[in-house]
Amino acid sequence: MLPVRIFDFVLDALDGTLGAVQPEQGGALLGLRGQDVVTSFIHDPTARVTRIEYQNSQWLLDEITQREQSGVQRFKGIVHSHPARTPQPSYQDRHEFATALEANPELGRYIGPIVTHDGGSxxxxxxxxxxxxxxxxxxxxxxxxxxxxxxxxxxxxxxLRAAVERAGLPFPESTVQVLDDVQGVSVPLPDDLFGPCRHLFVTAHFPFTAPVVYALDSLDGAGVRALPWDLASPPVDRLAGALQSVLRTMNGVNGLPSPGGREANGTATTPPAPEGGEASVEAAPEAAAAPAEGGHRPLAPAGHAWPVAREAAASRATGPDTGTMPVSGALPDPGTRPAPGTPAAPGASAVPGRPARRGMLGRVGAWFGLTGRTSLGQALFARTGGLLSPALADRHVLLVGAGSVGSYLADVLVRSGVGRMTVVDPDRVEAANIGRSLFTAHDIGSPKANATARHLRNVHPGIRTRAWKASVDDIKPKHWRKTLPNVDLIIAATDDNAAQQRLNHLAYWFGKPAVFVGLYEGAAGGEVVFSRPSLPCWACSTGGVRETLGNLGMRPPTDYGTGRSFAVPGLLPDIQHVSSSGAKIALALLHDDAQDRITRFLAKPLAEHLPMVLMAMEPDHWFFPKVMENVPGQHAFQSIWVRTGPRPDCPVCGDEARRVDPLEYHGDAKDSATTEQMQQALRARRAVSGSGSR
Structure with missing residues (x-):
């Protein structure tokens, strides 16, 4: 069961709104980018509701858009209430969830909690x-x-709120902010205790990772102090003990007010223990180190000053699970913060005169011209001006196969500016995949399609991605009909010849350019084939060549039952040599304007019908030594562009009358008899239909 982390002040807001009125009511959940972490709730008071129905208003949609554009939180899903004893989504809810996720594919997951008034069960x-x-x-x-x-x-x-109030401090909900560059939540601390403009910053793994106290200074950096963190004490008490220790060190004071929340009359109360199903608070990560002598975990050398860029690198390198954050010396006095209790406008700076929406590390991106999704998308073309067109941001690529070849192609295309990608792969990441692909140890067990899409969003958060954990045969014709008209390029990078043939047929039928990348035995050689309606299809281009390769033993062995190639040893540089050639051809096919330099790269192959590139990464591979024997300076990394042509009887690219709609049959491409029967039946139907129309 996947976890979803939600801050307690968001649960308080849900309890005080949806839990306080009769169903149905609802609103939107916002949270950290790229994580299943909820940090905010927007109640929808103008929704159209009945006792059994909730429909969000246009106001809510506009509010979500405004907050995403002016702040750093991202839409996560819709929460709404149900009548008692119906704590599960209805059929209509499922439909609404699916529709919303299709409209927001970058979410990956659509979170849809249900609130019910059930007391005893x-x-x-x-x-x-x-x-x-x-x-x-x-x-x-x-x-x-x-x-x-x-x-x-x-x-x-x-x-978080329980821990702050347990420490005897007020919790100013109106000023809780999510920092953009460091994923977490920031809470202002009282000026009279900690000095002006001090903030407490926690990640989604609080209270099992140590928070920090930071103060913003001028544009040249930030002062950060990691709190001493006693993992042996009760989770809700750790913050109070840590802040007591910091105050004694910084100011020589006795510490905080008495632990416990503050009522209006000043008396302290103990927050109620949270209640949940399996666990209401996350178990401590195994990576958490044991406390050092004195009960505090050593996080970094005391008194060490970290520049902001190094702090950013350290936080990204250690990740959220280690709990390590750098420690600086005394906190600088950066200026004056607005009076306590004064709410900051959404996306506005808490310090007068400071640029809005710049978190503790956000200014680092500003130094390099990265101030948001749009700016990052523009920055992708900063070093390719005149070579690639910004129109790539509107191109949609269907990538089938996310292994060592496909994952590399996806990464190159997104870094080149492609703005939309659908990734299809039926397999999960295994440990053996790490050495030859973009996957990491954290991806092991995840579907390759999802792991690839997640990596692409980390490269460019503005990209629109969709992941399908499915084989080519699993995808029904109705889904191809819905998807392919909106695709600009198909990339086939599978290890299954039948799947490659199916994609070849679909691409040609829908008039889409396609790139097919394949490796030979041991990655000593490889091929890139590209097609579009004016060229031969993949099957016609590769037919004779593949038969020759099979006779010479240079094709990877295949599984008799599945037809898929066995994984064989091969060097990553050789794999990426072939893949990078496929990426450049793909980029050229995605451009229409002849003024773009990348378009001219394919001018000769297109004019002379050279749609197949054969490559040798090793010396003495295949026929290359014979062909190149009189060419000086030859050793390895050779290529030859091959002229091919369509077969008149090809059901994909042959004579028009013999072409077959790939969505009208599901026969195995290897079963020629079945294919021929289907062709005859379709031709007969066309003949009857044609005579009737005349």
Whole structure:
């Protein structure tokens, strides 16, 4: 069951709105970019509601857009309430979830909790209770290939508000902000105790990773102090102990007010223990180190000053699970913060005169011209001006096969500026994949399609991605009909000849350019074939060549039952040599304007019908020594562009009367008898239809 982390002040907001009125009511959830972490709730008071129906308003959609554009939070999904004893999504809910996820494919998952007024029944592992009579059940929608699936999610309550109030401090919800560059939540600290403009910053793994206290100074950096963190103490008490220790060190004062929340009369109260299903607070990561002598975990050399760029690099390198953050010396006095309790406008700076929407590390990006999604998209073309067109941002690539070849191609195309990609692969990441692809150890067990899409969003958060965990045969004709008209290029990088043939047929039928990348035995050689309606199809280009390769033993062996190539040893540089050639051809096919330099790269191959490139990465490979024997300076990394032509009887690119709609049959491409029968039947239907129309 996938976890979803949600801050306790968001749960308080849900309890005080949806939990306080009769269903149905609802609103939007916002959170950290690229993570299943919820940091904000927007109630939709103008929604159209009845006792059994909730429909969000245009105001809510506009508010989500405004907050995403002016702030750093991202839309996560819609939460709404149901009548008692119906804590599960309805059929209409499933439809709405799927529609919203199709419109926002960059989400990856659509989070859709259900709030019900159920007081007595037991909680499931996907549920928690915000007050005695209010239950929240967590669900998420994803696309598994073209099929929409609904799953339960395990909620993890992040007790930030409880910990702050346990420390005897006020919790100013109106000024809670999500920092852009460092993923987390920032809470202002009282000026009278910590000095002006001090903030507490926590990540989604609080209270099991140490937060920091930071102060913003001028544009040249930020002062950061990591809190001493005692993992042996109760989770909700750790913050109080850490802040006490910092105050004694910084100011020589006795510490904080008495632990516990503050009522209006000043008396301290103990926050109630959170209630949940399996666990309401996350278990401590195994990577967390044991406390050092004195009960505090050593996080970095004391008194060490870290420049802001090094702090950013350190936080990215260690990741959210290690709990390590750098320690600086005394915090600088950066200026004056607005009076306590004064809310900051959405996206506005908390310090007068400071540029808006720049977090602790956000100014680093400003130094390099990276101030948002749009700017990053423009920056992708900063070093390719005149070579590639910014129009790539509107191009949609369908990538089938996300292994060592496909994942590399996806990475190159997105870094080159392609703005939309659908990734299809039926397999999951295995440890053996790490050495020859872009995947990391954290991806092991994840679907390759999802892991690739996640990597692409990390490269460019503005890209629109969609992941299908499916084989080519699993995808139904209706999904091809819906998807292919909106695709600008198809890339076939599978290890299955039948799948390559199917994609070849689909690409030609829908009039889409396509690139096919293949490797030979041991990655000592490879091929790149490209097609479009004016050229031969992949099958006609490769037919004779593949027969020759098979006779010479240079094709990788295939599994008799599946027809897929066995994984064989091959060097990553050789694999990427072939893949990079395919990437350049793909980029050329994505351009229409002859003024772009990349377009001229394919001018000769297109004019002379040279749609197949054969490559040798090793000396003495195949026929290359014979062909190149009189050419001086030859050793390896050779290529030859091959002239091919269509076969008149080809059902893909041959005579028009013999072509077959690939969506009208599902026969195995290797079964020529079945294919011929289908062709005859289709020709007969066309003949009858044609005579009738005359």
């Amino acid at each position: 037991a909680l499931g592992p996907h549920e928690l209770r915000t007050s005695p009579g209010v239950r929240i059940s967590f669900f998420c929608g994803t696309f598994d290939g073209p099929r929409f699936t609904l799953e339960r999610m395990r909620p993890i309550r992040i007790p």
